[in-house]
Amino acid sequence: MQRLARLGIFLAVWEAIGRWQLIGSGALPPPSAILVQFWADRAVYPAHVWATFWPAGIGFLIGDAAAILLAIAFVLVPVLERLLRGFNIAIFAIPPITLSPLLVVAFQGTTPQIVLAAVTVYFPTMIATLIGLREIDPRFADIIRAYGGGTFTILWRVRLRAALPSIMTGLRIAAPSAVLGAILAEFGSGSRWGLGSFLLGSMGQANPARLWGIGLCATALAACGYLVFSLLGALAAPGTAATTMAIRRDPAAEGGKTQGPLVVRLALMLASFLMPFLLWQGVLDLLQISPVIARGPLGVWRVLVTGFDAADERAALVAALEQSVPVSILGMAIGIGGAFVLALVTVVRPAVGRALMPPSLLLQTMPLVALTPLVVLVLGRGLTATLTIVFAVTFFPAFLVMAQGMANTPRAARDVIQVYGGGALQQIWLVGLPSSIPYLFAAARLVAPSALLGVITAEWLATGYGLGNLLNEARGELDYGMIWAVAFASVAVSVIFYLLVQAAETLINRRFFG
Amino acid sequence: MSSGTAPEGIRIVGATKSFKLDGAPFLALQSTDLAVAQGQLVAVIGPSGCGKSTLLRLIAGLEPADGGDILVDGWTPAEAARRGVLGIAFQDPALLPWRSVLANIALPLQVLGRNVAEAKGRIAELIALVGLRGFETARPSQLSGGMRQRVAIARALVTEPSVLLLDEPFGALDQILRRNMNLELQRIWMRQRSTTLLVTHGIDEALFLADRVIVMQARPGRIAASIDVAFPRPRPLSLFSAPEFAALTAQVADALHTGEG
Ligand SMILES: Nc1ncnc2c1ncn2[C@@H]1O[C@H](COP(=O)(O)OP(=O)(O)OP(=O)(O)O)[C@@H](O)[C@H]1O
Ligand SMILES: [Mg+2]
Numbered sequence: 125m126q127r128l129a130r131l132g133i134f135l136a137v138w139e140a141i142g143r144w145q146l147i148g149s150g151a152l153p154p155p156s157a158i159l160v161q162f163w164a165d166r167a168v169y170p171a172h173v174w175a176t177f178w179p180a181g182i183g184f185l186i187g188d189a190a191a192i193l194l195a196i197a198f199v200l201v202p203v204l205e206r207l208l209r210g211f212n213i214a215i216f217a218i219p220p221i222t223l224s225p226l227l228v229v230a231f232q233g234t235t236p237q238i239v240l241a242a243v244t245v246y247f248p249t250m251i252a253t254l255i256g257l258r259e260i261d262p263r264f265a266d267i268i269r270a271y272g273g274g275t276f277t278i279l280w281r282v283r284l285r286a287a288l289p290s291i292m293t294g295l296r297i298a299a300p301s302a303v304l305g306a307i308l309a310e311f312g313s314g315s316r317w318g319l320g321s322f323l324l325g326s327m328g329q330a331n332p333a334r335l336w337g338i339g340l341c342a343t344a345l346a347a348c349g350y351l352v353f354s355l356l357g358a359l360a361a362p363g364t365a366a367t368t369m370a371i372r373r374d375p376a377a378e379g380g381k382t383q384g385p386l387v388v389r390l391a392l393m394l395a396s397f398l399m400p401f402l403l404w405q406g407v408l409d410l411l412q413i414s415p416v417i418a419r420g421p422l423g424v425w426r427v428l429v430t431g432f433d434a435a436d437e438r439a440a441l442v443a444a445l446e447q448s449v450p451v452s453i454l455g456m457a458i459g460i461g462g463a464f465v466l467a468l469v470t471v472v473r474p475a476v477g478r479a480l481m482p483p484s485l486l487l488q489t490m491p492l493v494a495l496t497p498l499v500v501l502v503l504g505r506g507l508t509a510t511l512t513i514v515f516a517v518t519f520f521p522a523f524l525v526m527a528q529g530m531a532n533t534p535r536a537a538r539d540v541i542q543v544y545g546g547g548a549l550q551q552i553w554l555v556g557l558p559s560s561i562p563y564l565f566a567a568a569r570l571v572a573p574s575a576l577l578g579v580i581t582a583e584w585l586a587t588g589y590g591l592g593n594l595l596n597e598a599r600g601e602l603d604y605g606m607i608w609a610v611a612f613a614s615v616a617v618s619v620i621f622y623l624l625v626q627a628a629e630t631l632i633n634r635r636f637f638g
Numbered sequence: 639m640s641s642g643t644a645p646e647g648i649r650i651v652g653a654t655k656s657f658k659l660d661g662a663p664f665l666a667l668q669s670t671d672l673a674v675a676q677g678q679l680v681a682v683i684g685p686s687g688c689g690k691s692t693l694l695r696l697i698a699g700l701e702p703a704d705g706g707d708i709l710v711d712g713w714t715p716a717e718a719a720r721r722g723v724l725g726i727a728f729q730d731p732a733l734l735p736w737r738s739v740l741a742n743i744a745l746p747l748q749v750l751g752r753n754v755a756e757a758k759g760r761i762a763e764l765i766a767l768v769g770l771r772g773f774e775t776a777r778p779s780q781l782s783g784g785m786r787q788r789v790a791i792a793r794a795l796v797t798e799p800s801v802l803l804l805d806e807p808f809g810a811l812d813q814i815l816r817r818n819m820n821l822e823l824q825r826i827w828m829r830q831r832s833t834t835l836l837v838t839h840g841i842d843e844a845l846f847l848a849d850r851v852i853v854m855q856a857r858p859g860r861i862a863a864s865i866d867v868a869f870p871r872p873r874p875l876s877l878f879s880a881p882e883f884a885a886l887t888a889q890v891a892d893a894l895h896t897g898e899g
Binding site: 261263264266267268269270271272273277281282285286 | 695698700716719721722726728730732734736748750797
């Protein structure tokens with residue numbers, strides 16, 4: 125009831141703002157106008173929704189099937205996970221929009237959308253499945269082994285079932301990503317149907333109500349996917365948690381840790397580094413994409429280092445990086461910083477956390493990057509728009525990770541401080557802050573690629589600046605070498621950032637958390 | 639059922655086990671010899687951390703021994719496990735939380751590839767035996783700690799094992815239930831005559847149930863004494879208050895405490 129009232133107030137305020145054109149002189153239309161426009165467009169919506177939903181769904185299935193099967197393989201053969209770690213990080217770090225022009229020239233029809241959706245869902249599902257399969261109660265494995273069961277019996281009778289809630293969490297995050305991937309693939313494709321195409325096609329029409337209708341429709345599609353897997357997850361959850369605590373950790377959970385002599389570890393690291401490049405070349409060879417279009421690792425090397433105009437290309441790329449990277453870092457710092465402060469507040473005022481959690485969950489499922497046209501509509505084509513997008517795509521996931529993490533810190537720890545007369549600030553300083561550090565890093569690692577994605581998308585669609593602009597220009601000039609170079613550079617930046625955060629994380633953890 | 643190459647029961651010769659503790663080896667079990675004859679019930683008692691659970695895990699093949707020989711019904715522990723010779727209940731019930739009571743008890747049969755449908759009657763009998771009739775479809779999270787422990791005991795018995803390993807199976811039960819379960823275990827054991835190794839913290843429980851009580855000491859974990867218990871079976875609950883029982887209790891307590899000084 126209270127929620128309904130809140131929703132009513134929210135809609136009324138929105139209506140008022142829209143009616144009197146308080147924001148961006150009409151860039152934010154009132155909900156009633158959006159509904160009216162939606163009704164007027166009702167004939168075309170089904171086709172657009174279907175053109176996004178269908179490839180997103182297929183890509184979701186393919187990407188998740190690959191993710192789950194590989195996660196199983198990683199548990200059965202831990203060295204495989206070591207070998208493919210570089211590949212996994214690279215897939216995670218790809219800003220999908222940089223793949224979009226490549227996919228569009230290499231494939232026809234809905235294939236680019238399917239591929240991009242599959243690529244975006246792979247990592248969240250794989251990592252959630254892997255954690256679920258690994259972190260089983262070791263006593264369960266003991267029982268199976270006492271009756272002669274081996275690795276496969278443990279997988280079949282214990283791991284798969286125990287991992288179910290975790291898998292559902294992965295799918296829940298993956299479902300909105302699939303919608304986002306499919307829409308981003310439409311941006312470069314020039315195809316007529318799909319919510320992304322609809323959005324781009326409506327950008328110049330001075331019809332904000334239509335843009336908002338499309339944006340809300342895309343959000344609803346993504347949120348549906350999220351909800352479906354939330355419900356399935358809730359069904360899988362009861363009775364999965366053990367009734368008592370295990371003291372030992374399952375040895376297989378250590379599978380990810382590096383062991384063995386130094387030579388072997390170095391060899392594995394090298395192999396893991398080379399693997400993404402081998403797979404990159406391998407996919408190109410396998411698909412026999414025309415060499416005019418396709419560039420393998422050596423091709424990109426030629427473009428940037430040994431080619432006859434390599435110096436120019438390099439200069440253009442470096443200039444673009446110098447524009448995009450600082451904005452990404454700035455936007456991300458604001459997003460994570462804001463989320464961090466808010467998460468700390470939730471430590472001493474849990475009510476704030478409870479109030480903010482549901483809207484954050486909803487906003488996190490929004491294909492925000494795909495809504496860049498809306499943000500541009502409201503905020504114009506300047507730096508503010510870019511920063512806003514980066515803030516939006518980093519803030520909510522970061523807040524969720526940190527708030528949920530801190531909610532797990534024992535209430536008793538804070539009570540101890542309260543009993544000795546400590547106030548809110550002391551509780552934050554002595555308990556909130558230390559317990560939040562690991563989650564701060566986790567959040568930074570999680571959102572770094574999204575930040576870059578947000579910047580590149582905004583640059584492409586609106587600001588005409590940096591990597592996104594370079595990508596868009598190269599696309600216009602059919603400069604495939606440059607498209608590949610930009611894609612490669614974006615992934616490289618993202619991976620480097622990931623590794624830096626991880627290194628800092630390991631350092632701090634070793635320093636302070638034994 | 640078993641046709642090992644050596645005498646049946648449990649035979650341990652010179653088994654040792656150490657763990658890595660902060661990089662340094664920690665001797666959890668010093669060279670240990672132990673023989674439990676076929677059909678014998680041996681209780682193991684000792685201070686916390688003296689290696690009782692470790693000994694059990696070695697016999698069950700859950701940890702490899704660093705050295706020495708372990709034979710279970712003449713088989714190596716791993717082979718014995720594969721043949722379904724063993725039944726085991728841990729210190730902690732460790733029930734699969736997503737399975738019902740019924741399905742949890744059936745788990746060993748499934749792992750061994752035996753027919754669960756054929757064992758239906760037997761499982762029902764076991765559920766009745768441990769006093770859980772009416773809870774067949776309940777999940778572990780819906781049971782009390784003691785009820786969970788009883789499910790674990792039923793699970794240990796479901797394969798009609800010829801060697802039964804019980805690690806403080808009654809630790810979570812209250813005194814009255816514990817006495818009753820002692821009686822029940824004696825009844826089941828007299829019918830089935832499984833070779834049984836029972837780890838316990840209760841001297842009275844050990845003396846009530848066992849043919850022999852093994853006393854262990856810590857640092858390093860080792861067997862310090864072996865005391866035969868010759869009370870005729872079936873033993874009634876009144877045995878707990880018999881004078882010869884008290885005398886034997888004192889003897890075990892003595893053996894337990896001499897190691898500590
Ligand atoms: N996996 C392990 N890694 C390291 N040390 C272990 C491991 N398992 C057992 N230990 C050590 O071996 C010793 C014996 O442990 P064990 O569990 O066998 O004791 P216990 O006699 O069963 O004690 P309790 O009566 O408390 O159950 C302990 O000191 C313990 O710390
Ligand atoms: Mg123990």
